[in-house]
Each structure stands twice: as C-alpha cells, then as structure tokens.
Amino acid sequence: MPPLLPVIFKLLLLPLFLWLWFDTSALNVSLYRWPALDFGRASSSGSRPAFSSSSSSPAAETVDPFNHRDRSDRFVKGTRPTLIKNATIFTGTADRLIVQGDIFVDKGIIQDFGDSLELNLLPPETSFVNARGAWLTPGLIDLSSQLGISAIPRIQVGADANSHKGPVVPWLRVIDAVSPQDEGFRLALASGVTTVKVNPGDQNVIGGQPAMIKTRRTHEGTPTSMQVDPQSEPWGLHHGCGDDLATYGMTKMDAVWALRSAYHDAQEQGAKLEELCEDAAMEHCPDVSLIGNDMRTHVMRGKAKISVHCDQVVDLDAWAQVSREFELPVTILHGAREVWLSTGLLNQTWHGPPVVALSVEHNSGKEEYRDSQFAARILSDANITIAIESGYPNLTPRTLAQGARQAYYYGLSENETLAAVTSVPAIAAGIAHRTGYIREGFDADLVLWDSHPLALGAKPRMVWVDGALQLNVSRQENSRTHHTKNLRAPSTPNWDYERASAIAHAGQQPLKPRFSTNDEVVFRNVSRVWIRDDDGELRRVFEAKDPRSNGIAVFSQGRLLCADMFCLNAGVGDTEVDLRGGVIMPGLLAYGQNIGMSRISNPLSTNLELELLLPVSDDNGGMPRAMDGLSLQTRKALEAYRSGITSAVLHLLPRRFHGLEVFGLSVAFRPGALHAMERGAIIQDITALHIKLSTIGITSQLAVLRRLLYGEIERDTDEGQWFKHASEGIIPLVVDVDSADIMALLLILKANVEDRIGSSMRLVFVGASEAHLLATEIGRANVGVILEEPHPLPLNWDSRRTLPPGKDDIIGVLQKHGVRVGSGSGSRFVLAEMVAEGIMDETQAFTVAGANLEALLGIRERNLDVVAYFGGGAFNLSGKAIAVASVQRAVVDIL
The missing domain is CATH 2.30.40 (Urease, subunit C; domain 1)
Known part of the structure; x- marks a missing residue:
C-alpha cells in the first residue's frame, strides 16, 4: 500500500495543476491593442442576441503580471474591506460576462468574486453590503471630459481648456491645470463616473497632453495624486480639427498644413536623434528629442497615443491621409458626427480603425447637421468599436449614462452599450490592465445601481473608487426615489426602417x-x-x-x-x-428649444434669429417678436414632432436694451405644421415677454427694469408698452435667472410694482437653480418656476448653491410650497427619467410639460393634440411615436 501513496497524491494534484495551467494560459494575451469587441451586436431585425464568447479580438480579455498584486498602489490606509453579497455583476469580460454572486474588495483591489465565493477568514473590520440582486458594474469611464480644467462653478468659462499661444502646442500638459476643487468631480461620482480622460480643448491643431484622472479626491489634494497611474508615461497628444480651429482664423486647408508641418518637423527631429545615437554608438536611443521632451517624437516612435476630435468626413479623410503619411496610429476618435456616413474611412487610418467615442449631444450645428441617433448602431454593424463620451462641460457627467441609454434605445445592443462606458474606454485609454473590468487584481472601482444601468432613471446607490466608498445614497432615499427594480434591460423599438432611410439619404432622410x-x-x-x-x-x-x-x-x-x-x-x-x-x-410642450428658427445653428445665412446680434440704432424699432422669425419644417422641429412634442414656445436670442438683456416676445406654435398659415400652425403669436438677469451688472439691470415696469422710461415706445403690459399682468414677465439673491430682489420689485400701480404681475422664473432656497417666498408671491433641468447643476457662480445629488429634488421642494412648476427641457427622455426616478408620476409629467407651462407662459388655447406610441408609452424605452392626432389641425399624421 505505501508505494501507492505517491501515485494517489499525484492524481489528486493533477486537477489542480490542469486548472492552474488552463486558467493562466487563457489569460496570457497581449494587452496593448484596441479591439473590435463582440459584445452581442444587435441583429438586423432589431433583436438583441445573447453575448457571444467568441470575441473578435482576444486583446480585450487580458491580464498581465500587474494584476497579481495583493495591494493597489492607490490604496488609502484605513480603507475598510468590503464584501458585496448577492449582486448581478457585469464583469465586462467575454468568458464570464454576467455573474450572480459576491465580490470581496480589500486593499484597493478586487480580491475575489464569483457565484460561490468561499471566504473563511474575513477581516473583522469588513463592511457588508447586501445588493439584493442589484446590478454591479465597473466604474464608468468618460473618454472626453474637461473636469478640473473647466471647473464649476465657472468664474471664467474655459479659461484653462485651450491655449491661445498658437495652433500647435504639444508641450502643454492638462495635469498642470486640473483643479481638484472642481465641483464636477462630486457630480461625476454621483453619476457613477470614476475615471475620466481630461482633454485639452479642441481649438488647437495639437492641443497638448491629456491626463487619465480618477474622480476620487485624494488625501494629498493634488491633481497629480488623482492620476490613474502617476508613475506612467504621459498619455499622448490630443488634436482638434474642423470649425473649432476658426479661433486662429484658420481654414481647413490651413489646419491640415499646420498638422503636416508639425509632424514633418518632429520627423526630422527624430531622424536627427537616431543619427546622433548611431554616431554615439548607443544601443538604445533615449526617448527624448533634440529640443527636449517633445511629445510628437514619442508619438511617432510609438511611445504615446493619439486622440483626435473630428466631426466632418472631410476632416476625417484629411486626418486619415496624414496618419498614413507619418505612420500615426489614431487611438481614439472623438465626436465623429459624420463618421457613420463613411465607415470604410476608418480603415484607412494607419494601423487600423480607432475606437470611436461618440458624443451624447445632438444639435443642429454645421458640423453636427448630418449627425444621427442611429450612428452607434450603424458603426457597430460595421464592426467599429464604440465608446460613449459626455463632452463635459458642454454636458454634465450624468449624461454619460443617459447617452448610453439613448444609444441603446436607438439600436445598440445591451452588452455593447454597457461596454461602451466601461471596458472599451479602458482599453482605448490604455488602462485596461487595472480598470474597466471586474476581475481579480483590478482596481476596485465599482458602481452598485438601483436598477438595470440602462433603465430610465437608473442611479448609483453606492460608488467605490480604489475600494473606498465615495457615495452611499441607500440611507438617504426617501419616498420620492425608486428602489431596486427593473433588473432586466428594458425592451426597445425596432428602428430598421429609419436607420436604413438615414443611410440611404446620407443623414438627410425625409x-x-x-x-x-x-x-x-x-x-x-x-x-x-x-x-x-x-x-x-x-x-x-x-x-x-x-x-x-x-x-x-x-x-x-x-x-x-x-x-x-x-x-x-x-x-x-x-x-x-x-x-x-x-x-x-x-403631446408634450417644448419651451426655449431652438426648434422653429434656425436650420443650421452656426452659419448666419441659415439662422434667422442671429440678426438680433447685429448693431442697432438708438431707435430700436420695436420689441422683437419670435413670430417674425419663425421657420417651420426645420429638421430640429420635425425631429421634435416625431418624438411626441406637438407644441412649442420659442423666444429669440437676447439683445441689449438699456443694458438689459431682452429676448423679446415668444410665440407658441406646432412644430409639425407646414407653414405659419396652415390651420392650427400658430397657437398664439405673442405669449410672454422674456428677459435675463445675472450677477454681473445686476444693480444697473434692476435700475432699468424698475423704471421700465414703473413706466418712467420708454413709455411712448413699443418696448415701453410691452413692459407696461408685463407690469399690469396682461402678459407674463419671464425672467431667466439662477441666483436666489436676484430672485429675492425680483420678488421685492414685484411687490413694489403691484403696490404702486395696483396690478397683479405674472412673474415667472426660468432656470431658477437656487429657487429651493426661497421656495416659501416664491409660493407666497404666486410666482411660477420653469426648470430647464430636473437636477440643476452649479455650472456658474449664480447657480453654485444647487441641491446636492442624493437629496430632495428641487421640483418636490417647490411643489411642497405651492409653486406651480413647469418643465422646460422639451425632451421626452428628461421627463421619462423624472418619472422613472419617482420625482413625479405620468399624470404630473403631462401637467408640468403641458398645462403648467401653458399657464405660466400665458397660452390661452389648450393644446389637445395626442400622440400614439407603438409598443409602449411616452415615458419608457419601449415606446415609439408613430402618429399624431390634432383636433385644431383636424388631421391625423402617420409618422
């Protein structure tokens, strides 16, 4: 018997040996290539197939020796270990995409996770979290952000985002301008964003060196300590192109020449450096150029990455040629509004197609005119790897997740959408060895959601960065917030017909x-x-x-x-x-959206309202009326109509009148009408008088406004008469204002005017980010509020005291004090998010986006149009507007 013991012992060890061999060999793959991931691309029928483990690029699934560490280099001493139980874990990896189980975090990294986690000896200080089946994902990664360099509250907009020292500034480093005190970091964490690529602005041909930043504030309190890996080499270079370069008076040809010239100089410098190294008989040439640490030389020698912000095909084509000419591999393509029109163009860039980081924002500027909500799905069908970016500060950090939901709504598959804000940006940014996935040894950047991350209204309940808990709203929930539900991804409509039409008409589909x-x-x-x-x-x-x-x-x-x-x-x-x-x-009512004036928002020839920015004589010629500049059948108007918006109120851009910013008189109309003379097209030609007040020069502004309302100046002019109508309550006076201090002064002015002339003013605040601070006074004064955002952000000094994330919402606070509230977002998605979050129910949503707005804006005729939604409703992702029935127009439109 004894001779058999060694044999038995070897047989027992064999399974363990085989497991270890297969486990490690499966992970032994190169890391440093960007992939064309197969995360279950949507089929042509619009269905969402299950995830296929046969990834087209195994480079996505990688681990290197870095991940055999048992402690993170970013670990904060004193951070307690955490065990998260019973979670639905999106790992981001092909072999184990979704795991139902537990995850143990300690020393800043993921120590273990799985469906049968066995942990016998947990540290006594371990924190326990019962996820109760909720979704757990890697922290979201935003590839295009200016957190820290366009800090909020903004005192000087974009002060550190762009250099004005010339079009080519490769030596500038973003990290030298990042402000750790930026309120945007707190907002990013509340949105589940744990890592951002901070780019310089896009107004330089070569704008400088981006930085990969974690949104957790460190004990050191320095921007360097917030970098994902402070010891790593600089990230590379960010480039701008297109109309953004007009700052320097550059045409497209100027910009491409400047780009070629810059890399031609770097090419010559690199050649001289190689020659110098050969003359010195150096076996390894140093990674520096003759003029110092010029990042262009690093890029050309394959030691750093390239990101490019380009929108139009003409600019993308020029960049593809330059990349081949100088052998420059483009890692990330930002913006890319028109790239879906020519997907084959990406294959012409040196070393293959880059990751395309699509912007969330969709507007009607010249560079975005052929943008499409179907771009993500179209690029996916062409096997182009997709990431979603926010473009902060143009949009808020919260819009990263919202943009992912919209991409999903318009056809991107569930798995690919989740990867587009986690693993794909990690790979593109070169940090996929430590974040973007849930794997053993990876940074413990985690988000526990209150519902499926792609469900409308989904919010982070808890957020960890480097294993340290940064956000915990579970204990702050009240009756207005929704709890864990909707664990399945929501169903979405089929957009095959619309997508094919967009492709066939090159973005100008009927x-x-x-x-x-x-x-x-x-x-x-x-x-x-x-x-x-x-x-x-x-x-x-x-x-x-x-x-x-x-x-x-x-x-x-x-x-x-x-x-x-x-x-x-x-x-x-x-x-x-x-x-x-x-x-x-x-149908819904949109307020303040430019959907019935400009066809393309930037060029003067297509934007009728820009005439108001031109110089005017002392005789102002009367109060401007939006009705006079109305242009129906614009793409923006028709897109709004097809989304369920059947009426809109539009005002003009401001002009100076005695130092006061006056928007003029607004108009109410139907965006689906053919022209102004069609039956029911114009709901009301004059609705309200609109002005704007801000802290800068407020004493002079209020002095002018007081005299106008008292009738002491301009009493015999058209402008004076309309301000008199406002003081008498004949039409509402709608004031764009954020500061609670200014709102308080306006409430005092309203009372003084009413006492003086015996009237009842109809005063309305728009924006009103700080209105919660004097909700009682606003309610008592019978003043209405139109909110442009359900969660106003401290974007400027006037709005710096907004409600923090996770607390009571501003709509609830105002309504509690009897304030009539309207929603000025004009977006079905924004309203749907509010319904899903529990801020209001569907009935209240129709009220704030309908009856309340009509009352606040002085619209006498009620809009009775109704919208038929296929497969769902107005406030969920399964609904699709397919018809509008209009009593006033006496027709049914089949969309």
Missing part, C-alpha cells in the same frame, strides 16, 4: 409624416388612452387591465370618437394601425 388624413383612423391593440378635455384637464378615457383586454381607439379629423374594447365606430376600410400594446397620450 422627416415629414408619411401621410396625413382627416378621415377615420382606427388604432387597435391599445392599452391606454389619455386625452385632454376642452378645458385642458387630463382625462383617462380607457385603460386595459391586461394585454388580453387591449382596446380600440377611433379618430376622425383628429378628434377621438371612441376608445373601448369594442368600438362600434370602427369602420371598414379606414386607416388601421396596430399599436401592439402601445398607448395614446397627450
């Missing part, structure tokens, strides 16, 4: 309704029908108890005839539409 009719239209398989009655009150006409009891709704000349399970009015041969369980609900 947006007009497919047809309009005043005959009967029958909607079948309807789950709910809500309308507004003639008084504007919301009324529930029909609501099915379950899908088997869905009903029918019949419209004729835009008016509802019947809504029930069985409508006798349903004729034969009329237009029929199957809503597949969708709903019919009132």
Whole structure:
C-alpha cells in the first residue's frame, strides 16, 4: 500500500495543476491593442442576441503580471474591506460576462468574486453590503471630459481648456491645470463616473497632453495624486480639427498644413536623434528629442497615443491621409458626427480603425447637421468599436449614462452599450490592465445601481473608487426615489426602417409624416388612452387591465370618437394601425428649444434669429417678436414632432436694451405644421415677454427694469408698452435667472410694482437653480418656476448653491410650497427619467410639460393634440411615436 501513496497524491494534484495551467494560459494575451469587441451586436431585425464568447479580438480579455498584486498602489490606509453579497455583476469580460454572486474588495483591489465565493477568514473590520440582486458594474469611464480644467462653478468659462499661444502646442500638459476643487468631480461620482480622460480643448491643431484622472479626491489634494497611474508615461497628444480651429482664423486647408508641418518637423527631429545615437554608438536611443521632451517624437516612435476630435468626413479623410503619411496610429476618435456616413474611412487610418467615442449631444450645428441617433448602431454593424463620451462641460457627467441609454434605445445592443462606458474606454485609454473590468487584481472601482444601468432613471446607490466608498445614497432615499427594480434591460423599438432611410439619404432622410388624413383612423391593440378635455384637464378615457383586454381607439379629423374594447365606430376600410400594446397620450410642450428658427445653428445665412446680434440704432424699432422669425419644417422641429412634442414656445436670442438683456416676445406654435398659415400652425403669436438677469451688472439691470415696469422710461415706445403690459399682468414677465439673491430682489420689485400701480404681475422664473432656497417666498408671491433641468447643476457662480445629488429634488421642494412648476427641457427622455426616478408620476409629467407651462407662459388655447406610441408609452424605452392626432389641425399624421 505505501508505494501507492505517491501515485494517489499525484492524481489528486493533477486537477489542480490542469486548472492552474488552463486558467493562466487563457489569460496570457497581449494587452496593448484596441479591439473590435463582440459584445452581442444587435441583429438586423432589431433583436438583441445573447453575448457571444467568441470575441473578435482576444486583446480585450487580458491580464498581465500587474494584476497579481495583493495591494493597489492607490490604496488609502484605513480603507475598510468590503464584501458585496448577492449582486448581478457585469464583469465586462467575454468568458464570464454576467455573474450572480459576491465580490470581496480589500486593499484597493478586487480580491475575489464569483457565484460561490468561499471566504473563511474575513477581516473583522469588513463592511457588508447586501445588493439584493442589484446590478454591479465597473466604474464608468468618460473618454472626453474637461473636469478640473473647466471647473464649476465657472468664474471664467474655459479659461484653462485651450491655449491661445498658437495652433500647435504639444508641450502643454492638462495635469498642470486640473483643479481638484472642481465641483464636477462630486457630480461625476454621483453619476457613477470614476475615471475620466481630461482633454485639452479642441481649438488647437495639437492641443497638448491629456491626463487619465480618477474622480476620487485624494488625501494629498493634488491633481497629480488623482492620476490613474502617476508613475506612467504621459498619455499622448490630443488634436482638434474642423470649425473649432476658426479661433486662429484658420481654414481647413490651413489646419491640415499646420498638422503636416508639425509632424514633418518632429520627423526630422527624430531622424536627427537616431543619427546622433548611431554616431554615439548607443544601443538604445533615449526617448527624448533634440529640443527636449517633445511629445510628437514619442508619438511617432510609438511611445504615446493619439486622440483626435473630428466631426466632418472631410476632416476625417484629411486626418486619415496624414496618419498614413507619418505612420500615426489614431487611438481614439472623438465626436465623429459624420463618421457613420463613411465607415470604410476608418480603415484607412494607419494601423487600423480607432475606437470611436461618440458624443451624447445632438444639435443642429454645421458640423453636427448630418449627425444621427442611429450612428452607434450603424458603426457597430460595421464592426467599429464604440465608446460613449459626455463632452463635459458642454454636458454634465450624468449624461454619460443617459447617452448610453439613448444609444441603446436607438439600436445598440445591451452588452455593447454597457461596454461602451466601461471596458472599451479602458482599453482605448490604455488602462485596461487595472480598470474597466471586474476581475481579480483590478482596481476596485465599482458602481452598485438601483436598477438595470440602462433603465430610465437608473442611479448609483453606492460608488467605490480604489475600494473606498465615495457615495452611499441607500440611507438617504426617501419616498420620492425608486428602489431596486427593473433588473432586466428594458425592451426597445425596432428602428430598421429609419436607420436604413438615414443611410440611404446620407443623414438627410425625409422627416415629414408619411401621410396625413382627416378621415377615420382606427388604432387597435391599445392599452391606454389619455386625452385632454376642452378645458385642458387630463382625462383617462380607457385603460386595459391586461394585454388580453387591449382596446380600440377611433379618430376622425383628429378628434377621438371612441376608445373601448369594442368600438362600434370602427369602420371598414379606414386607416388601421396596430399599436401592439402601445398607448395614446397627450403631446408634450417644448419651451426655449431652438426648434422653429434656425436650420443650421452656426452659419448666419441659415439662422434667422442671429440678426438680433447685429448693431442697432438708438431707435430700436420695436420689441422683437419670435413670430417674425419663425421657420417651420426645420429638421430640429420635425425631429421634435416625431418624438411626441406637438407644441412649442420659442423666444429669440437676447439683445441689449438699456443694458438689459431682452429676448423679446415668444410665440407658441406646432412644430409639425407646414407653414405659419396652415390651420392650427400658430397657437398664439405673442405669449410672454422674456428677459435675463445675472450677477454681473445686476444693480444697473434692476435700475432699468424698475423704471421700465414703473413706466418712467420708454413709455411712448413699443418696448415701453410691452413692459407696461408685463407690469399690469396682461402678459407674463419671464425672467431667466439662477441666483436666489436676484430672485429675492425680483420678488421685492414685484411687490413694489403691484403696490404702486395696483396690478397683479405674472412673474415667472426660468432656470431658477437656487429657487429651493426661497421656495416659501416664491409660493407666497404666486410666482411660477420653469426648470430647464430636473437636477440643476452649479455650472456658474449664480447657480453654485444647487441641491446636492442624493437629496430632495428641487421640483418636490417647490411643489411642497405651492409653486406651480413647469418643465422646460422639451425632451421626452428628461421627463421619462423624472418619472422613472419617482420625482413625479405620468399624470404630473403631462401637467408640468403641458398645462403648467401653458399657464405660466400665458397660452390661452389648450393644446389637445395626442400622440400614439407603438409598443409602449411616452415615458419608457419601449415606446415609439408613430402618429399624431390634432383636433385644431383636424388631421391625423402617420409618422
């Protein structure tokens, strides 16, 4: 028997040996290439296939010896270990994409995780978190941010973002300008963003060296200590192109010449350095140029990365040529508004296509005019790796997750969307050896969500950076916030037809309704029908108890005839539409959005309202009216109409009037109308008088406003008459203001005006970021508030005292004190986020984006239009607007 013991012992050890061999060999893959990841790309039918483990680039799934460490170089002494139990873990790795289980974090790194985690000896100081099935993801990574260099509250906008010392400044380093006190870092953490690539601005051909920053404030309190890896080599160079370079009066040809010239000089310097090294018989040439540490030389020798912000195809093509000419591999392409129009162009860049970091923001500027909400899906279908970026400070850190949800809504697959804000940006940024994934040995940058990360309203409950808990709102939740729910990704509509149309028409696809009719239209398989009655009150006409009891709704000349399970009015041969369980609900009202004026927002020739910026004579020629500049059938107006916005209130850009910023008189109209003379196109030609007040020069502004409202100046002019109407309460006076101090002064002025002339002013605050500070006084004064954001941010000095994330929302605070609140976002997605977050229910959402706005803006005619949504409703990701029924226009538009 004894001779058999060694054999038995070896047999027992064999499984362990095989496990170790396969486990380590599977991970022995090169790290430093950007991948074309296969995270379950959406199929052409619009369905979302399950994740395929056959990744097209195994480079995505990598670990190097760095991850065999048991302590992070960023570990903060005193940070307690944490055990998170019962989580739905998105790892980001192909072999184990989603794990139901536990995760143990200690010494700043992920020590272990899995579905059967066995930890016998936990440190006694370990913190325990029961996730109760909630989603846990790696911390979000934003590839395009100016956190720290465009710090908020802004005192001087963009002061440190761009250099004005010339178009080529490769020696500048972003890290030298990062302010750790930027409030944006706190907001980023509250949004689940744990790492950002801080770029210089895009106004230089070569703008300088970006920095990879973690959003956790360190004990040292220095920007250097916030870098992901302070000991690593500089990241590389960031480049701008296109219209952003107009700062230096450069044309596109000037910019490309400056780019070629810069790298030609670097090429010559590198050649001289190599020659010098050969003459000195040096075996290894140092990584410095003859003029010092010039990053261009590092880039050309493959020692650093390149990121480029380009939007238009013409600029992208020029960059592709330059990259081949100088053998410059582009790592990240930012912005890329038009790249979906020419996906093959990316293959022409040196060393293969870069990761495309798509911007969340969609507007109608010249460079963005052919942008498409379908770009992410189209690029994905072309096997281009996608990341999502926020572009902060143009947008807030919160919009990174919101932008991912919109990309998902318009067709990007679930897994690829999650990867687009975690693992893909980590790989592109060169930090995928330590973050962007949930793996043993990786930095413990984690986000525990209150629902599926792609669900509307999903918010981080807890956020860890380097294993240190940075955010915990679980204990701060109140009755207005929603709890763990919706653990599955929401269903989304099929956009195959619209996507194909966008491709076929190069981004200029027809947006007009497919047809309009005043005959009967029958909607079948309807789950709910809500309308507004003639008084504007919301009324529930029909609501099915379950899908088997869905009903029918019949419209004729835009008016509802019947809504029930069985409508006798349903004729034969009329237009029929199957809503597949969708709903019919009132249309939304947009305020302040430039959807009926400019066709392209930047060039003067297409933007009718820019004439107000031109010099004017002493005789101002009367109060400007938005009605006079209205331009219907613009792409922005039609896109809004197709999203469920059936009415809009538009004002002009401001002009100076006695030192006061005056927007003029607004107009209410229907964005789906053909022209101003069409029946029902103009709801009201004059609604309210709009002005803006800010801290700079406030004493002079208030002095002018006081005299205008008292009727002491300009009493015989058109401007004077309209301010008199405002003081008498004939029309509302809508003031764009954020500061609570200025709002308090306006409340005092309102009382003085009313006492003096015996009137009742209709005063409305717009923006009103600090309104919660005097909610009681605003309510008592019967003053309304129109919020442009449900969670106002301290973007400038006037709005520095906004409510912090995780506390009560400003809408709830104002409504609690009897303030009539309207939503000025004009976005169905923003309203849907508020409904999902529990800030309001659907009925309240229609009120703040409908009846309340109408009352605050002085609109007398109630908008009775309703929108039919296929597959869902206005406030979820499954709904898709496919028809609009208008009583006033007496038609049904089939979109």
